[in-house]
Amino acid sequence: MISPHPFDRAVRVIPLSDARFRGETLPEYSNFAGQFGGITAATLLKAALDQPAARGTPVSLTVNYTAAVQPSAFELTVRAIRLGRTLQHWAIEMTQGAIVVASAIAALGQRAESWAHAPLAPPQAPPPDTILPLETAGARGWVQQYDFRFIKGSIAALHDQPPLSAPGDAQSLLWIRHTYPRLLDFPGLACLSDAFFVRMIQVRNTFPAMATVSLTTHFHADQALLDSQGDQALLCAVDSRVFRGHFHDQTADLWSSDGHLLATSHQMVWFAQ
Amino acid sequence: MISPHPFDRAVRVIPLSDARFRGETLPEYSNFAGQFGGITAATLLKAALDQPAARGTPVSLTVNYTAAVQPSAFELTVRAIRLGRTLQHWAIEMTQGAIVVASAIAALGQRAESWAHAPLAPPQAPPPDTILPLETAGARGWVQQYDFRFIKGSIAALHDQPPLSAPGDAQSLLWIRHTYPRLLDFPGLACLSDAFFVRMIQVRNTFPAMATVSLTTHFHADQALLDSQGDQALLCAVDSRVFRGHFHDQTADLWSSDGHLLATSHQMVWFAQ
Numbered sequence: 001m002i003s004p005h006p007f008d009r010a011v012r013v014i015p016l017s018d019a020r021f022r023g024e025t026l027p028e029y030s031n032f033a034g035q036f037g038g039i040t041a042a043t044l045l046k047a048a049l050d051q052p053a054a055r056g057t058p059v060s061l062t063v064n065y066t067a068a069v070q071p072s073a074f075e076l077t078v079r080a081i082r083l084g085r086t087l088q089h090w091a092i093e094m095t096q097g098a099i100v101v102a103s104a105i106a107a108l109g110q111r112a113e114s115w116a117h118a119p120l121a122p123p124q125a126p127p128p129d130t131i132l133p134l135e136t137a138g139a140r141g142w143v144q145q146y147d148f149r150f151i152k153g154s155i156a157a158l159h160d161q162p163p164l165s166a167p168g169d170a171q172s173l174l175w176i177r178h179t180y181p182r183l184l185d186f187p188g189l190a191c192l193s194d195a196f197f198v199r200m201i202q203v204r205n206t207f208p209a210m211a212t213v214s215l216t217t218h219f220h221a222d223q224a225l226l227d228s229q230g231d232q233a234l235l236c237a238v239d240s241r242v243f244r245g246h247f248h249d250q251t252a253d254l255w256s257s258d259g260h261l262l263a264t265s266h267q268m269v270w271f272a273q
Numbered sequence: 274m275i276s277p278h279p280f281d282r283a284v285r286v287i288p289l290s291d292a293r294f295r296g297e298t299l300p301e302y303s304n305f306a307g308q309f310g311g312i313t314a315a316t317l318l319k320a321a322l323d324q325p326a327a328r329g330t331p332v333s334l335t336v337n338y339t340a341a342v343q344p345s346a347f348e349l350t351v352r353a354i355r356l357g358r359t360l361q362h363w364a365i366e367m368t369q370g371a372i373v374v375a376s377a378i379a380a381l382g383q384r385a386e387s388w389a390h391a392p393l394a395p396p397q398a399p400p401p402d403t404i405l406p407l408e409t410a411g412a413r414g415w416v417q418q419y420d421f422r423f424i425k426g427s428i429a430a431l432h433d434q435p436p437l438s439a440p441g442d443a444q445s446l447l448w449i450r451h452t453y454p455r456l457l458d459f460p461g462l463a464c465l466s467d468a469f470f471v472r473m474i475q476v477r478n479t480f481p482a483m484a485t486v487s488l489t490t491h492f493h494a495d496q497a498l499l500d501s502q503g504d505q506a507l508l509c510a511v512d513s514r515v516f517r518g519h520f521h522d523q524t525a526d527l528w529s530s531d532g533h534l535l536a537t538s539h540q541m542v543w544f545a546q
Contacts, residue, residue, distance in 0.1 A: 059520055060487035060541045062335035064378050066355040066362045081366075081376045082339040086519075087486060087543065089339045089376060091364075093354075103354045103362060105337050105376055107486045107541070111518035114546060117440045117476060120514040170392045203390060213360060213380045214333035216489040218522050218541050220515050241393040241526070242493050242534045245384035246359075247332055249491050249537060253514070261515045264522060266539045268333045268380070268491050270360065273387060 005182050006145060007191070011043045013076055021047055021076040025069060029142045034068030034101075036142035037212045038194030040094065042187035044104040047076045048090040049186065053083060056108035057223060058186045062216045063104040070096055086110050111222040122259040125151050128175035128233040136179075146195055149175040149233065155197045158205040167203045170240040172196065175233040184226045184234075184262075186219065192234060192254060193217040193265035199240040199250050200271050209272035213247070221262040232257040246270055278455050279418060280464070284316045286349055294320055294349040298342060303414035307341030307374075310485045311467030312415065313367065315460035317377040320349045321363040322459065328361060329381035330496060331459045335489040336377040343369055359383050384495040395532040398424045401448035401506040409452075419468055422448040422506065428470045431478040440476045443513040445469065448506040457499045457507075457535075459492065465507060465527060466490040466538035472513040472523050473544050482545040486520070494535040505530040519543055 004012075006028040013021035029039040041063045048054060074096050081089040087109050094102040131149040134156055150156065153172030176195060182188060193215070200210055221229075235255040240248055247268055254263045277285075279301040286294035302312040314336045321327060347369050354362040360382050367375040404422040407429055423429070426445030449468060455461060466488070473483055494502075508528040513521055520541055527536045 059543075060337070060489075062378060062487070062489060064333070064354070064362050064380055066360075067357070081337070081373050084340070087339075089337050089373075091376065100354050100362075103364065103378055105335060105378060105487070107337055109486065109520060109543065111520070114519040114544070115477070115516065116518070117516040118514070119440070119443045119476070119512070167390045167392070203392070204388070213382065214335070214378070214489075214491075216333075216335060216487075216539060218487075218539065220517055220520070220522065222518050239392070241391070241537060243388065243390040244493055245389070245495050246387040247382060247384070247493070249493065264514060264539075266489060266491065266537075270332075270382065271387070 005180060007178065007182055007188060010039050011046045011187055013043070013047060019078050022073060023076065024073050025071045027071065027141055028145060030071060031140060031142055033211065034070055037065055037215060038191040039142065040069055040102050041194060041215060041217065042191035044076070044092040044094060044102060045106055045190045046187040047078050047092050048106045051078055053080060054108060055088060056110045058219045059107040059109040060216065060218050061104060061106045061190055062214060063102055064214045065102055065212050067099050067101045069094065069101045072096060074101065118261065120261065122255045123173055123235065123237050125173060125175070125235055131175065145179055147177050147179050153202060155201065161205055163206045164204055168205070170199045170203050172202065172238045174236055176236055177231065177233040181231040183231055184229045189219065189254070189263050190217050193252060193263050196236065196238045196252055198269055200248060200269065211270050213268045213270050215265060215267040217263055217265045219263050221260065225256060225260055225262060229256045229262070234262065278453060280451065280455055280461060283312050284319045284460055286316070286320060292351050295346060296349065297346050298344045300344065301414050301418060303344060305413065306484065307343055309415035310338055310488060311464035313342055313375050314467060314488060314490065315464035317349065317365040317367060317375060318379055318463045319460040320351050320365050321379045324351055326353060326356060327381060329383045331492045332380040332382040333489065333491050334377060334379045334463055335487060336375055337487045338375055338485050340372050340374045342367065342374045345369060347374065391534065393534065395528045396446055396508065396510050398446060398448070398508055404448065418452055420450050420452050426475060428474065434478055436479045437477055443472045443476050445475065445511045447509055449509055450504065450506040454504040456504055457502045462492065462499070462527070462536050463490050466525060466536050469509065469511045469525055471542055473521060473542065484543050486541045486543050488538060488540040490536055490538045492536050494533065498529060498533055498535060502529045502535070507535065
């Protein structure tokens with residue numbers, strides 16, 4: 001018997017009623033404080049997509065991380081805000097005891113052929129198999145779940161270095177895929193949209209307490225694009241615009257291996273100092 | 274007696290209970306189908322900020338536009354998701370009758386001096402008073418509320434022209450301020466973050482049916498930055514990455530007149546063909 005992929009075990013929930021579900025965090029997706037935000041996003045999105053009334057594929061997902069997800073059981077509540085013919089809107093909340101730990105809104109849409117145009121060209125990059133993967137042995141849970149191959153802005157360059165005296169470049173360009181191969185689906189893409197080292201580390205090489213406040217993922221792919229991507233690595237460009245007053249932004253473009261923009265993500269991160 | 278600014282009349286609501294409010298749309302902020310999305314975002318954000326328990330200034334706001342806001346009365350429901358010491362999360366919904374027309378999550382945060390860094394430099398632009406404003410006489414409601422001064426990618430260049438045979442440049446750069454001066458506040462900034470002509474018009478010069486599905490605004494300013502901006506024009510850079518399968522993205526950077534990034538917005542737009 002083949003065990004389910006760690007990702008599929010992490011996002012699995014069991015129904016308590018039509019609108020309530022129960023799940024458990026996995027050590028494989030742990031982070032500094034609580035669970036990795038990407039897997040929380042994936043779990044919330046999957047809960048909406050699995051509703052019998054759900055139609056269409058994700059257009060947007062915003063997750064507000066309202067408290068650290070503790071290593072334990074959690075419950076989900078799923079609510080249809082509005083179910084239109086072309087678009088659906090769902091609200092999903094994750095609770096642990098009396099505390100809401102994450103609150104999300106997702107829009108699902110009917111995609112079909114339309115006028116199309118891609119003003120943004122994919123970044124140039126050597127193929128992933130020509131680049132050494134980041135060493136992740138001993139890293140915290142979620143980091144070991146991914147194979148990172150940096151073309152630019154590798155976190156490895158910072159290892160054992162002192163804090164930077166002047167801010168480093170906020171940009172990274174990397175190939176990323178699951179350590180254990182897995183076919184790309186929308187929850188997997190939602191998770192990947194948060195699977196980047198926080199830019200704060202990148203630009204300072206310090207590790208103040210920090211946490212994502214809100215993550216928005218915009219989906220540009222249909223099921224056919226995901227199917228053709230399969231389990232290949234995604235090319236991801238990550239950047240920040242501004243760090244100010246204990247908050248900074250972080251943006252990522254996630255490209256298919258053949259140059260289609262699959263998703264973009266935008267987040268606000270709180271940092272302690 | 275000085276009449277309140279149209280903006281302040283549009284976002285004003287009266288309490289029905291602690292958590293429910295009633296307001297009315299204004300013709301000054303009408304759009305093709307229903308109310309202008311920016312004023313809806315501002316109304317929802319203001320309702321959260323006006324709660325007695327609200328602390329801090331906006332960090333992020335996501336509004337999902339779940340149905341067209343009809344020209345009539347509406348109700349708001351405001352709910353605290355989680356009230357932490359550093360961060361608060363609020364959910365706000367707008368209804369007309371039994372229909373949810375907009376659903377939002379807002380994060381408020383305590384801003385203070387911290388490590389700061391601005392990797393993205395402001396765009397170069399001539400001062401606004403050297404540029405002729407866009408002629409908005411006869412335009413639909415909300416367009417007349419703003420003074421647009423285009424440095425690049427003006428919608429005026431498209432007037433009376435046939436649809437473009439090849440996609441035009443998606444980028445615009447413009448100064449924007451209220452037609453009737455108004456001091457910048459956070460609801461005003463939320464509204465401005467949607468005050469751009471949809472890129473679909475820009476790249477095709479056609480007007481298919483279209484609607485914003487979800488708008489996320491990330492705030493980078495504190496109250497002091499807004500105060501020093503006053504009623505001056507904001508410099509805004511607008512762009513899109515991809516149009517595909519009846520949806521496209523749109524991103525805007527909103528800069529103060531002296532080169533501070535005040536907010537960024539990211540939206541997904543549905544278009545009919």
